[in-house]
Amino acid sequence: MDILGPSNWWPGETRFEICVGAVLTQNTNWKNVEKAIHNLKEHQLLSPQRMFSIEQGHLAELIRPAGYFRVKAQRLKNFLSFLHINHELNIDSLLNQETPILRETLLQVKGIGPETADSILLYALNRPVFVIDAYTKRIFDRHGLIDYRASYSDIQKFLMDQLPLDYALYNEFHALLVRAGKQWCKKSKPLCSKCPLGSLLRAQA
DNA sequence: CACCAGGCAAGTA
DNA sequence: TACTTGCATGGT
Numbered sequence: 001m002d003i004l005g006p007s008n009w010w011p012g013e014t015r016f017e018i019c020v021g022a023v024l025t026q027n028t029n030w031k032n033v034e035k036a037i038h039n040l041k042e043h044q045l046l047s048p049q050r051m052f053s054i055e056q057g058h059l060a061e062l063i064r065p066a067g068y069f070r071v072k073a074q075r076l077k078n079f080l081s082f083l084h085i086n087h088e089l090n091i092d093s094l095l096n097q098e099t100p101i102l103r104e105t106l107l108q109v110k111g112i113g114p115e116t117a118d119s120i121l122l123y124a125l126n127r128p129v130f131v132i133d134a135y136t137k138r139i140f141d142r143h144g145l146i147d148y149r150a151s152y153s154d155i156q157k158f159l160m161d162q163l164p165l166d167y168a169l170y171n172e173f174h175a176l177l178v179r180a181g182k183q184w185c186k187k188s189k190p191l192c193s194k195c196p197l198g199s200l201l202r203a204q205a
Numbered sequence: 206c207a208c209c210a211g212g213c214a215a216g217t218a
Numbered sequence: 219t220a221c222t223t224g225c226a227t228g229g230t
Contacts (some may be wrong), residue, residue: 007209026212032228033211044208067227071213133211149220187209 002148005068007168008174010123012037015091017046020123022116023075035065047090052080073101075111080129082109099127122174128167130159131174142185143197 003072011030012018017037040060050133051059060073061166080089087093087106094102099121106117114132121127131157140146146155163169184195 020220022211025210028212029210029212029227031210032226035228067210067228068225069227071225075213111213115212119211131211135211146224174211181211197214 004050006031006175006179007172009118009171012123014046015094015124016048019079019091020046020051020076021121022119022123023072023079023111024063026065026068028071032066036063036069039063039065048080048083050085051076052089071111075109078110079112082106088103094125100128102127103129114156118156122167122170126171128165128169128170130156130170132156132159133174133178136174136177136187138187139181139197140179140184142195 009017010021011034012021019034020040021037023038040046040051043062045054045062047061056077058074058075060069063069063072063076066072077088082105083089090157099104102125103117103121105118106112107114112120115205118129118131121129132152137146137150137155140155140158141148141150148156150158163173180195180197
C-alpha cells in the first residue's frame with residue numbers, strides 16, 4: 001500500500017468537473033460516479049456552457065449510474081443556474097469571492113448542503129475549509145473523539161480549532177481519512193481492530 | 206436476499 | 219433543534 005499521502009487528492013481535472021463530482025457523489029459510491037462522469041465526458045458535457053444548455057431529462061439519463069439521477073440532474077441544473085446568473089457561467093469568477101460569503105451563497109443553491117459546498121471550496125477552489133464526510137464522522141466517533149450526535153458544524157469546528165488554516169493540510173488530511181475509512185472503518189465492521197489510528201491513540205495516552 | 210456507498214430537502218414533533 | 223423519509227444505481 002501507499003505510504004505517502006495523495007497530495008491534491010480529488011478525482012477530477014477541472015474545477016467544474018470537481019463541482020459536478022461533488023454533487024454526484026452525494027451518498028453514493030465513487031465508482032458509480034465515475035461511470036456518470038465518463039458518460040458526461042463522452043457527450044462533451046463537462047463544461048458549464050454545455051451542461052447549462054442540455055435538457056434536464058437528457059442529463060438525468062447520462063448520470064443514471066450515479067443513483068438519485070433525477071434529483072441530481074435537478075441539483076446540477078440549480079448549480080448551473082447559479083453560475084449563469086451570478087458568474088456568467090465562468091467558474092473562475094468564483095475565485096474573486098471571499099470564502100465565508102461564497103460558502104453562504106453556495107448553501108442557497110437547492111441540492112448543495114454543507115459537505116458539497118465545502119468540497120467545492122476545498123477541492124475546486126483551494127480554500128482552507130475542512131470537509132466533514134461520513135468517513136470522517138465515523139472515524140472520529142469510533143475513536144471516541146466526538147459524540148456520534150455531533151452536528152456537521154460541531155465536528156468541523158472541533159477539527160479546525162486544532163489545526164492551522166491551511167488548504168493543503170485539509171486536502172491531505174481528508175484524503176487520508178477517506179482512504180483509512182474505506183480500508184478500516186466500514187459501517188458493517190464496527191471492530192476496527194487493525195485501524196492504525198487506534199494504536200496511535202493508545203501510544204499517545 | 207440484505208446491506209452499503211465521500212447527502213440533501215422537506216416534513217413532522 | 220432533532221429525528222424521519224424519499225431519492226436509485228451498482229457492488230458485495
